[in-house]
Amino acid sequence: MRPPDQDAPAAQSPGEAVGLPERPVGGGNAPLGPGTIALTLLLVALWGGTPVAIKYSVATIPPIAVAAIRFAMAAVFMYVWCRLEGTSLTLRKGQLRPCLILGGLLCVQITLFTLGVQLSIASHGTLFINTFIFWVAAIEHFVTRTDRLSPIRLGGLVLAAAGVLLILTMQDSARERAELPAPVVESSAATSVPQPSVVDSAPPQAGKYATLLGDILLLASGMLLGVKIICTKQATQVVEPGKLIFWHDVIGTALMAVWSLLTERVDPAGFTLPATLGLLYQGVVVAGFCFGVQARLLRKHSASQLSVYSFATPLFGILLAVLMLGERLSPWLLVSGAAVATGIWLVNRKPGTATPSAA
Secondary structure, three states, X not given: OOOOOOOOOOOOXXXXXXOOOOOOXXXXXXXXXXXHHHXXXXXXXXXXXXXXXXXXXXXXXXXXXHHHHHHHHXXXXXXXXXXXXXXXXXXXXXXXXXXXXXXXXXXXXXHHHHHHHHHOOHHHHHHHHOOXXXXXXXXHHHHOOOOOXXXXXXXXXXXXHHHHHHHHHOHHHHOOOEXXXXXXXXXXXXXXXOXXXXXXOOOOOOOOOOOHHHHHHHHHHHHHXXXXXXXXXXXXXXXXHHHHHHHXXXXXXXXXXXXXXXXXXXXXXXXXXXXXXXXXXXXXXXXHHHHHXXXXXXXXXXXXXXXXXXXXXXXXXXXXXXXXXXXXXXXXXXXXXXXXXXXXXXXXXXXXXXXXXXX
């Protein structure tokens, strides 16, 4: 789980991969009981389902518009949350600049992620976006030198990198597809101006190859997410986290909305039931329910206890993509997913970190 304090471990929460806001809470060290473990795994599974929800939305709604609507809902939720918590949203001197920087990073990172999911497949999306954990660990080890990696954690980085290279280079893995037929009639609701030739408006269940361009965009989004997390750690030294995430959502949403208005044509007919449910999943379930539950859990348990289970995020994501979108589970995808998940588990391990109790 993404720890919301400045003493967080290098490996952040899978929730941040889908834009989950961060907020400081007084974490404790109470042991994890069966109910808490089950709730944590539910959050991990819900985060893993984000690329699937995006896939449904971008089938009939332009991708940048999807990203803007998603974070508009997140901004509304953060506004309500901050008001309930008594957090002031007024920016003081010196606080605007970090909010602008993070809002700009959010705009680019989420746009790349949404475009990448549209051009690739959901299972690749959940694998590649979760590489942000390794970018954070690598930056903090090699660049900022704020968190040194042990040989075991370095091995986790290497293992995850091998999993990513495997899925990019193996022919079967690079061309994963759902085995359902494409529709005869296409919708014009997701037409962009100009419209990329590689993008069609087929529903997510339809047969569709992962493209190298889509995978590259997803990897770039994972890298930018890692950079954004590092910047967020620095920014929380001058801006209260709740206020920071609210304004980062507002600024990012505004930039994405302008980008969409300039480059895309949104047809109201594109807001079909599947597309709308996908949007609500991203904005209400992930940005609302998952954020609130995570914040409550972190009041009783430490971030290091909860982060143990983040390795399951890509596994849940692959499972949901196979079950809900009909994506093919090839041996290469399975091996790559296991490598990335194991890498996340190893990177999240720190000397002296206690194993969560199941009592």
